[in-house]
Amino acid sequence: MKWRRFLLVRSARLVAVLAALVVLTFLMVHLVPGDPARAIAGTNATEAAVKQTRQELGLERSLPRQFQHYVSDLSHGSLGQSYKTRESVNAVIADRIGPTAQLAVFGMVLICVIGIPLGLIGAVLTRSGGRGFEVGFSAGTGAMAAVPHYLTATFLVFLFAVTWQLLPVAGAATLSAAVLPAIAIALRPAAMVARIVRVRTLEVLEQPYARAARSKRLSAATFYGRHIFPNAMTSTFALAGVLFASLVGGAVVVEQVFARPGLGTTLVRSVLVGDYPVVQGITLLLGVTVVVVNALADVLLAIVDPQTLEGES
């Protein structure tokens, strides 16, 4: 019963957010000052040419009509047509999504592989190591989290590609070309995860049941592995959605450094040349992905930790 209610509330919220996304991306193009038809036709185009462009793009219709068209196109799975190349936005995205998706998956894996163990080890060592370690850990992960993505990327390029010449630095032709960009986008969120995991683990260690488990004189492996870590992880899991969003944002910047032909580089280039349908399409796609991942993370969290069902409804 609780589950039914939870799923109902959660999916209602998901639908509302998706609807908001559609409206916002639609309005985005119409907030741009100036006449897009003139911008596309060129500054010295004749009035007739501009008028024709406007008609081709459907810009002469009223705003509600245009929105209606936008939504009906979307329901058919069409994201419109590029102003510049007249290519369909779907084709542009299909062409560029591979390298970005690869980066996101690699990044997420790296965040887990680096962040979670670092946080757990940090918590254990804080218990035994004391002050010096705690300050060092906070400062280290704090600095890691403060360095912007593109800086990490630049340093990695310098070290691996220029000094040691180990890994490729540009393009997306091979799998190894994804290694450096993935490290670059993962380090910052991994530091955040490590900090959070450490704090949560220490919190769990303060709980009465942790003290009870400790008093049973369990081996360290059983104590941490069975009683502490699983409980610390569930509350950390709640952050998956936020992390994914930060990963997507990082990809936009990092792809630029590594000249990866992905959605991020395409987005930035389209902004620079004013190709709004492409900007709109990519924004909508990234937005929907983030929102859906968030919703899935909430459901998974509820499966792992049914207590969250109470708070939701």
Place this chain on the structure above:
Amino acid sequence: MTMRSDAPWRRMAGAFFASPTGVLAATAVLVLAVLAALGPGGFGAGATTTDLAHASEGSTAAHILGTDGLGRDILQRTLAATRTSLVLALMAVAIAVVAGLLIGGLLAASGPRVRRLGATVIDTLMSFGDILLAVVVVAIVGVGARGAVIAVGVAFTPSFARFTYSLVSGVMVREYLQAARVVGVRRRGVLSRYVTRNVADSMMIVGFTAVGEAVIAMSSLSFLGLGIQPPDFDWGQMLTDGVKNFYLNPYAALAPAVMITLTGLALSLLGDAAARAVNPVLWDERPRLLRLRRRSDAAGRTAGSEAAEVVGERVVGP
């Protein structure tokens, strides 16, 4: 907790400087303020004078950190960029604070339906992450310094709006506020005496951290070519240039990189210290930073860590 007879401001200052990070952050921010006050002109003409005969040199006696691709002195240029970088970040945060206060305050004051709709829109915007949102806003308002300031301002607005919203709705249901109403304090009195005070304190703390993040966001936009355009320069733009000449003179990229990172760190530490200072509960807590925190509810979550969790997805460690 021992009560002391000192004046409140003295105890506030005591709490602020109680940890070494507070002292460090205050010093760093003071240095930054002085650099910004000296302005672009205060460090010699080397910041903008091109000298192609000495382009992209490493460290020399004349140029301690070498020169960039056009022979401009990196050290002078980095220092000269302080004002632009900080002013742009401050302007962006000012936009975000004002817009966030307005939107958040209005939402908190409106009916449940509007509230739910507003929260949905804010959540949607926040799920984008600040860089992506800023890029989208630049697409609307145009490339350049003005566009970048607006973009970062707008990108930071949802988190400020949400923060204000939860802060105001949190204060509104407190018992002392209901008590104040019962004894006949007018609406305006309630607002100015209780709500504003509470919001202002927390806002200041979040603001410090946000300025540091705005420096980073702004430099990211400049790095993507969407922010400040030559001949103007900030740290982000210097970095873009420096990266191109990384092999000839790495300092050209490292110097602005270090400044961006240090500024971000100093301002977020300042936020933490300010959080200790405005929370009377923590006034008499002497250096806890170095000790494993025993979680008591009053001291466990400072306004700062709560604030930081809302604004940057980062959590301030104990």
